[in-house]
Amino acid sequence: MHAAVLRTPGPIENHPLHYSEVPEPVPGLGEVAISVLACGVCRSNLHMVEGDWLPGTPAELPIIPGHEVVGRVKAVGPGVTNLTVGDRIGVQPIWATCGRCEHCISGHEQRCRQRQITGETRDGGYAEVMLAKADFACRIPDSLTDTEAAPLLCPGITAYGALKKALLRPGQNVAVFGVGGVGHLALQMAGLTGARVSAVSRSSRARALAEQLGAEGAYVPAGSEGGVALRDGSQDAAIVFAPSDRSVAEALRVIRPGGRVVLGVSQSVGVMDIGDEKTVVGTVLGTRQDMLDVLGLAVDGKLHAVHEDFPLSEANQALQRLKHGQLQGRAVLVPGA
Ligand SMILES: [Zn+2]
Ligand SMILES: [Zn+2]
Structure with missing residues (x-):
């Protein structure tokens, strides 16, 4: 063979x-x-x-x-x-x-x-x-x-595991960082929970795909050109499948105090301020x-x-x-x- x-x-x-x-x-x-x-x-x-x-x-x-x-x-x-x-x-x-x-x-x-x-x-x-x-x-x-x-069989399952850990409720705001193989499935599943889904990607083609798949907003990463970035504290949860330390740092900023970041990629979390009681949880397979x-x-x-x-x-x-x-x-x- x-x-x-x-x-x-x-x-x-x-x-x-x-x-x-x-x-x-x-x-x-x-x-x-x-x-x-x-x-x-x-x-x-x-x-x-x-x-x-x-x-x-x-x-x-x-x-x-x-x-x-x-x-x-x-x-x-x-x-x-x-x-x-x-x-x-x-x-x-x-x-x-x-x-x-x-x-x-x-x-x-x-x-x-x-x-x-x-x-x-x-x-x-x-x-x-x-x-x-x-x-x-x-x-x-x-x-x-x-x-x-x-x-x-991998992205689907991986996205599903992340969604379960995000503990979303209808009407909440969730940001999905990365609209690749896993992210494009994660944002569809996030929509099924009744949450308002925002997608974050550097690629204009990926942002267009995210909107086509039901994301209510598509944003560029903070500091990038070509679009608007998410506001700090605007999200209840963030799910990160973009393979970048900067995405993790931004995810931690855009969630409100008490919010959750679900990490589907191994990246540095950096120093966390405990004062806002944010949760970071990893997910795999x-x-x-x-x-x-x-x-x-x-x-x-x-x-x-x-x-x-x-x-x-x-x-x-x-x-x-x-x-x-x-x-x-x-x-x-x-x-x-
Ligand atoms: Zn895989
Ligand atoms: Zn075993």
């Missing part, structure tokens, strides 16, 4: 992913092999490929990245009873968890310390075939296409139930993933466009395209 393989991390301009022929994986106990139909391109993939992601990531080299995967079951390993050949399934960043620890049994399996991450500790979806743990896959509803479903909830929103027509599709052989080019802010919504790789 063909896959975009990372052997040595490096700047994306040097095309560190090698589109090459590799042996097709065979499913083990509790696993299925899927023919990949679509795989979203995540900013975390870019970090891993360039070698500046979390310590110990990837777990080994070479590795095949990609963790927002829609595929069709091609082969079923021993012990699998919930899936059969031909089923169309989705695989999310959490490839598997231990199922026993306090996080797994309390409905927070994304925090499991033994979690396996698709495309980081196990080969992922930048490939024609990949393995998935049957218990962690979910069926993709027929009404969703491969390429619109793929971005729901989500559970299998979150995945079902997100797919349900899309089936109901309440959530639309905007995507740009690329052949799998052009994974480097897709990542390069992501790095330079040239994408609308999510890039999705399509094997055989």
Whole structure:
């Protein structure tokens, strides 16, 4: 089979992913092999490929990245009873968890310390075939296409986790910083809570997309030209998916005393003034139930993933466009395209 393989991390301009022929994986106990139909391109993939992601990531080299995967079951390993050949399934960043620890049994399996991450500790979806743990896959509803479903499986779940932590009430004001792969879904979900949604982005194209997707206002980051910035203290909550320390600092300023900032990117928070009793909370990934909830929103027509599709052989080019802010919504790789 063909896959975009990372052997040595490096700047994306040097095309560190090698589109090459590799042996097709065979499913083990509790696993299925899927023919990949679509795989979203995540900013975390870019970090891993360039070698500046979390310590110990990837777990080994070479590795095949990609963790927002829609595929069709091609082969079923021993012990699998919930899936059969031909089923169309989705695989999310959490490839598997231990199922026993306090996080797994309390409905927070994304925090499991033994979690396996698709495309980081196990080969992922930048490939024609990949393995998935049957218990962690979910069926993709027929009404969703491969390429619109793929971005729901990481950005959708990630946005959903952020929204749950923002604790919004109808009529409140929320600002979403960043209108990329995750932000464009987060602002749609924020609108579903009945809150008034403002989007913040440097890109005029992204601000136009935000308004098209239901944001009541689109703003530029403080100090930027080309538009108006949010007023300090004007928001009840802020959700940050823009990968910039300045966005975090601005988010903390635009929320009122007692407000909340939800951080979906790892950035410096800086010195916090305790006098305003503001809350900063991190959010990462989500559970299998979150995945079902997100797919349900899309089936109901309440959530639309905007995507740009690329052949799998052009994974480097897709990542390069992501790095330079040239994408609308999510890039999705399509094997055989
Ligand atoms: Zn992701
Ligand atoms: Zn666990």
